Amino acid sequence: MHVITTQGELEAAVKTLEQSDFVTVDTEFIRETTFWPILCLIQMAAPGVTALVDPLAPGLDLKPFFALMANEKVEKVFHAARQDIEIIVHLGDLMPNPVFDTQVAAMVCGFGDSVSYDQLVQKITGARLDKSSRFTDWKYRPLSQKQLEYALADVTHLIDVYKHLKAELDRENRAHWLNEEMRVLTSRETYDPHPDDAWKRLKMRLRKPQELAIVQAVAAWREREARERDVPRGRILKDDAIYEIAQQAPRDAEALARLRSTPKGWDRSSSAAALLAVVNAALSIPKEQMPKLPKQFQPPEGSNAAAELLKVLLRLIAEKEGVATKVLASSDDIDQIAAQGEAADVPALHGWRRAVFGDQALRLVRGDIAIRFDNRRISVFDVKP
Template sequence: MKIHPLLTDNQDIADICERFSTAEFVAVDTEFMRENTYWPILCLIQISDGKEAAAIDPLAKGVDLQPLLDLLVDNENVLKIFHAGGQDVEIIHNMTGKTPHPIFDTQVAAMALGPSEQIGYANLVNSWLGITLDKGARFTDWSRRPLNDRQIEYAIGDVTHLASIFSNMLEKLIETGRGMWINAEMEKLADPDNYVNDPEESWRRVKFQSRNPEALGRLKALAAWRENEAQTKDMPRGRIMRDETLADIAAHPPKDQAKLSQVRGLSSSWKNNDIGERLMNALANAKPLSKDEMPDRSGRRAKFSKENALVVDLLKLLLKIRSSEMNVASRLLARADDLERIVAGEREGIGLLEGWRYEEFGRDAIDLIEGRMSFTVKDGKLKMTHNTDSRSEDT
């Protein structure tokens, strides 16, 4: 494979993107920093079509990344390969308002080909290629220039290995017939809605015990205020206010700004500074959370009995057995929330009860809930047996 030096010249970048525009796929990775900012700082982009590879320097003076962005978000003929690509896709979305498509994520694909749910890149390379990666450059400050040859080689290695792994994975997916299993997961990863930083929805990330509509309304207002502050200042939201402090204020709002000096996690200056005033305005304008916005799980938990919880545990056991038999990650078949929903009586809009997931696991999960399946021990091993229908055989 031809490895290029670090690309900083716009013509070189345009030329390689032109060549890649007719490739079957490109493997993509990014290096970025976001410890001290709200928006990630893109420091390096690595790309390979399996025949040549390069790292592009987005921090180079006067650099034009448009040919690369056009390749990634507008060229539908080239498959884009990532590993655990959520943050890489987020960066591209921040720059363009679009996401790469079509897309293939090797971490997701690995779930259909083995039991690991979130396999790390180093372990993926070792298990698929038998290569042990040099970890010495993992903690590089990618924003510093110049980058040395070892750092650039390390970064480009991410996409050269990724290109090889993709080819091997594709062959295995075709062999096992499991390619269709991950199509929906890939489409979710490429959905632009997943990368919109909507302050009005940021409250959903904060752990909060109360189900009081007024307290939840304050939580929503405060979380939106904090998100806007963080975006405007380009500062991590936790630097504005920690989740625990935000939840405490939502649950026990101060009567006036002077009381902010008594809130744990805030400095005394909040009692008379501008940011404290904006916080108090957010509280004053907060409205009770509407019924439509109430967290879904509140109602389900309210009607969840001990017997329901036991059935969920049985389903988790069934899931563990079935995923082990299939040699897939259990999370690919179903998530805990799916199991709780079907035990609570829900049947609509649940991925577990649709398509291949229903055929492989969902039907048996419903049979267990409705008494048509039981656990038995045979030859010292736990088995599932269908009790009453024509499919009364061990699985």
């Protein structure tokens, strides 16, 4: 099985692929020891043509590949596209456009929540994929025949999956549903968050504004360090350590050494000195300028039962429309609607989701409709004034 390793071969392959209305794309990469993923293989296919590209080949310039990703005349088809797009954004400094994610499309078409690629292929084409090469070392050369066959299958079967889902979306007039999702997926902010927002990734229960100030400062410092040194965030500082630092607020190396979550002797390193400078800067913020703790949503009494009724309605509508419940509303959407009604600012009350589910959810909250058992089936009915 041929792998492209020269500039001429890559340019020729891209020239052929760009003649198609769409191209299926997948990547193999590793990122266990780095912040940014290391791109190890690119797979592409269109009707009648396939291409395996070795981005690690000496002297190979991926500019033709990135030009194809930016070509608005060719739709780029991925399955679970987020990590593939992250690589393209980082290495090519561009956002692929237009994009079609078959995982999202499958949810819109009723294949369940976050369906895997091999499950989707089997359901649509009947083919069973060999996934035994999924976690192999893609950086090691030469790649085996088995690895290449596995990699190519990730884009060749995707052609039939894409055609099936696209036809289903057109038939059900739901293409605009997918377009809304793709706008989020292809937003630059999705892949290049500011380091000052890194604290939002952390799941921590903070009690005081001072703790939040330290968490924000330390998380931003860690993010910048990890990016600059190209190592995983945890190699710089573990999440648990950030929480303990926020609670204990160490001002010097001696206090830092007493923490349980930092490695022994780390307090004497240059990284620890930089960290302490960040912590002390956060502690010096005037009290009136300290960040405010995010408000924790507290559902009012009785709204939990209302949320359970809304979940029943959600499932009924999802089954009727043939879509995954996750596409229509999240658990947080349900809780917010149950507690706040029309005032809830959640995705389920915007765009096509509102037309399909949100308006009905609000009618249930207002008491305009109700749910009952009808001949051993659950049904929705109007409540007469």
